[in-house]
Amino acid sequence: MIGEGRFNNGETAASLSVQVEDAATALVIRDAADGLMLARWRWDDLLPADPSDSGDKDRLRLSCRGDEAARLTLSHPPQIAQVRLRAPALRGGRKRPRPGRRWLWSLPAAFLACWGLYHGLAWSASRLAPLVPMRWERALGEAVNDGLIARLGGACHTEAGQAALDALAGRLSDAAGLGYPVTAVVARSDKVNAFALPGARVVLLDGLLRKAESGDEVAGVLAHEMGHVARRHVSRQILQQMGIGAMALLITGDAVGGMSTATGSLLLLSYSRQNEAEADAMGVDILRRADISVRGFNDFFQRLAAGEKSSPGLLSSHPASDARGHYPVQGGGVAALSPAQWQALRIICGGEAK
Amino acid sequence: MVPSEMAAVCHRLEHRGRLGELAPLLAGNALRVLMTLGGYKFWGTARVRRYLWSRTSFDGDPLEWTGTGWEMCRGFLVAFLLILLPLSVLGGVARYLILHGQAGSGRLLNLGLSLIYLSLWPMGLYAARRYRLSRTRWRGIRGTQTGSALSYALTSLVWSALTIASAGLLLPLRSVRLTRYRLNHTVFGDRGFSFAPRLAPLYGRFLSCYGLWLVGMVVAVGGGGWLAVRLGNPALPLVPRLLHQVVPWAIWVVLISGALIYAFYKSVELRQFAAATRWGELSFRLSFSFRQWLGLLMGNGLIVFFTLGLGLGVAQMRRLRFVARHLEILGRMDFAQVQQNRAAAPHRGEGLAGIFDGVDF
Numbered sequence: 001m002i003g004e005g006r007f008n009n010g011e012t013a014a015s016l017s018v019q020v021e022d023a024a025t026a027l028v029i030r031d032a033a034d035g036l037m038l039a040r041w042r043w044d045d046l047l048p049a050d051p052s053d054s055g056d057k058d059r060l061r062l063s064c065r066g067d068e069a070a071r072l073t074l075s076h077p078p079q080i081a082q083v084r085l086r087a088p089a090l091r092g093g094r095k096r097p098r099p100g101r102r103w104l105w106s107l108p109a110a111f112l113a114c115w116g117l118y119h120g121l122a123w124s125a126s127r128l129a130p131l132v133p134m135r136w137e138r139a140l141g142e143a144v145n146d147g148l149i150a151r152l153g154g155a156c157h158t159e160a161g162q163a164a165l166d167a168l169a170g171r172l173s174d175a176a177g178l179g180y181p182v183t184a185v186v187a188r189s190d191k192v193n194a195f196a197l198p199g200a201r202v203v204l205l206d207g208l209l210r211k212a213e214s215g216d217e218v219a220g221v222l223a224h225e226m227g228h229v230a231r232r233h234v235s236r237q238i239l240q241q242m243g244i245g246a247m248a249l250l251i252t253g254d255a256v257g258g259m260s261t262a263t264g265s266l267l268l269l270s271y272s273r274q275n276e277a278e279a280d281a282m283g284v285d286i287l288r289r290a291d292i293s294v295r296g297f298n299d300f301f302q303r304l305a306a307g308e309k310s311s312p313g314l315l316s317s318h319p320a321s322d323a324r325g326h327y328p329v330q331g332g333g334v335a336a337l338s339p340a341q342w343q344a345l346r347i348i349c350g351g352e353a354k
Numbered sequence: 355m356v357p358s359e360m361a362a363v364c365h366r367l368e369h370r371g372r373l374g375e376l377a378p379l380l381a382g383n384a385l386r387v388l389m390t391l392g393g394y395k396f397w398g399t400a401r402v403r404r405y406l407w408s409r410t411s412f413d414g415d416p417l418e419w420t421g422t423g424w425e426m427c428r429g430f431l432v433a434f435l436l437i438l439l440p441l442s443v444l445g446g447v448a449r450y451l452i453l454h455g456q457a458g459s460g461r462l463l464n465l466g467l468s469l470i471y472l473s474l475w476p477m478g479l480y481a482a483r484r485y486r487l488s489r490t491r492w493r494g495i496r497g498t499q500t501g502s503a504l505s506y507a508l509t510s511l512v513w514s515a516l517t518i519a520s521a522g523l524l525l526p527l528r529s530v531r532l533t534r535y536r537l538n539h540t541v542f543g544d545r546g547f548s549f550a551p552r553l554a555p556l557y558g559r560f561l562s563c564y565g566l567w568l569v570g571m572v573v574a575v576g577g578g579g580w581l582a583v584r585l586g587n588p589a590l591p592l593v594p595r596l597l598h599q600v601v602p603w604a605i606w607v608v609l610i611s612g613a614l615i616y617a618f619y620k621s622v623e624l625r626q627f628a629a630a631t632r633w634g635e636l637s638f639r640l641s642f643s644f645r646q647w648l649g650l651l652m653g654n655g656l657i658v659f660f661t662l663g664l665g666l667g668v669a670q671m672r673r674l675r676f677v678a679r680h681l682e683i684l685g686r687m688d689f690a691q692v693q694q695n696r697a698a699a700p701h702r703g704e705g706l707a708g709i710f711d712g713v714d715f
Binding site: 010 | 384385388389404413495692694
């Protein structure tokens with residue numbers, strides 16, 4: 001005799017009060033009210049109703065192989081111990097490590113996997129980016145660049161200014177040995193910024209031209225942007241975005257969510273900081289090969305740093321400006337722009353010459 | 355019958371899930387998903403559901419999840435191969451047509467494809483709900499959902515179009531219509547649910563929310579515009595100044611206030627819908643405050659946002675806990691009269707909804 005329990009016969013939702021007996025090879029379930037036998041379950045066929053049965057001592061829900069809906073619930077520890085001993089499938093519950101132990105192996109392993117994925121993604125994006133044909137980037141550029149430039153205020157154009165810019169861009173791209181032309185334009189915006197757009201295009205903003213104090217400084221920024229182009233950062237960022245989206249899709253199955261999450265954005269920003277640092281180094285290299293003084297590059301970023309209120313850190317897409325303007329200056333070099341060219345470039349968006 | 359026997363019996367709905375038990379489960383899942391490049395996802399979902407269901411009990415007996423990872427995997431593969439892949443191919447065909455001079459037929463094809471995609475979401479949700487109900491057991495009895503996913507999807511499309519056309523005024527009607535379809539076709543055992551909301555109180559609340567939002571919007575945008583005119587940069591001409599200084603933050607104000615007011619209306623709607631629902635002799639009552647509801651939504655949003663979606667299980671657990679805490683189930687029900695459900699259960703699970711993901715009933 002095992003004792004009382006509650007039984008669901010799988011035909012109705014009733015919870016019947018039953019008496020449970022041990023009958024040598026099987027468990028017999030009888031209605032508590034009239035003694036009618038409701039079910040006979042062989043000990044070998046007993047299964048826990050909850051597959052992740054944790055060996056609970058206070059409560060046991062049983063089902064029987066072959067009857068998928070009937071359930072027996074026992075709630076007294078001595079009964080439960082007795083039943084667990086007799087039924088092979090219930091003996092001792094599955095060996096479960098205590099929750100504390102599970103943390104021990106799963107969390108560090110998960111961190112390791114994430115670290116591997118982070119660097120793996122960065123590595124594969126930078127390896128694959130140069131393989132993306134420039135034709136494709138140019139096709140993308142044709143679709144988006146005009147819109148981007150229009151949003152920045154539209155391109156500025158004077159004959160002399162554009163000629164000066166083209167000459168400088170040509171000199172730098174020759175020094176970089178790129179093999180394809182890099183076109184540069186100035187956009188009418190007050191902000192101090194510059195961008196590399198798909199298809200080997202560079203946009204400088206008018207605010208940046210006003211902030212700069214010499215042609216060498218502009219050359220420094222232009223060389224930095226050309227560093228982006230040389231290293232195919234535009235394609236690389238697209239691959240990185242796709243990679244993060246794919247990771248998010250794999251992990252969560254959600255095709256839309258990955259990039260819009262905080263983690264996705266933080267990852268992209270950190271990749272972006274790496275790209276910027278690389279463009280700095282590449283830009284300085286281009287300047288040296290074009291025989292332009294690196295002093296302009298340094299001066300510009302130190303002036304920017306003086307104006308920055310706080311260190312950008314994790315939320316920034318760029319390394320801190322004060323860390324960027326410290327490249328060693330070797331030799332003087334030839335000025336990036338002649339005085340006339342510099343003046344022409346300064347007023348490319350209108351305004352008086354200084 | 356003696357009056358005391360007529361007194362309502364209060365049933366217990368409890369959820370005993372704990373973060374300390376769930377988090378290692380999720381971490382283990384994440385690791386296995388990464389290592390199998392996503393393949394483990396279905397079994398991981400099944401594990402989480404088994405845990406969450408087993409920790410939810412009604413009148414002392416727990417729910418059981420009897421679905422397996424394989425079913426969901428098969429559902430996903432079927433949906434992917436038979437639906438999404440052909441649609442992507444057709445999308446490629448449309449792009450090809452447009453690029454090669456047949457712009458008219460290309461755009462028509464795109465339009466047709468958009469309509470199909472729009473209807474896939476509600477269809478997938480309905481089919482997923484059917485699967486989930488059929489794999490949920492309580493005291494051995496399982497549920498199901500009758501009705502047709504296709505007609506649900508079409509109803510959803512039509513009513514969404516009507517709602518947009520009416521600038522949102524038909525929103526409560528749409529909600530009622532769709533919920534009624536779902537609930538009237540939801541069956542547990544051999545008893546279906548019934549849904550009979552009272553439209554007047556619902557619309558009353560909706561219209562006051564809508565009106566409040568409109569008034570607030572006009573005040574905010576108008577006030578912002580006036581401020582911009584008075585305090586803005588006098589060098590810029592009027593229209594660009596208004597555009598630059600008013601439009602960006604006006605959009606934020608509109609969106610955030612709209613979202614909050616919509617959440618408020620939804621909480622009202624949920625309570626009224628619960629009161630309008632019956633199963634057998636059981637009636638339901640949800641009583642929570644807007645603040646608690648908002649706390650649930652925002653907490654879940656933050657959790658999912660900051661964990662790249664890995665915390666979805668935690669969001670589900672919080673939702674279950676919320677329902678268990680705030681839902682009262684009343685009524686005298688003779689459970690011996692509820693028979694087992696004999697409807698054919700779907701063989702595959704989730705499919706489309708598994709791709710679009712994230713939404714529970």
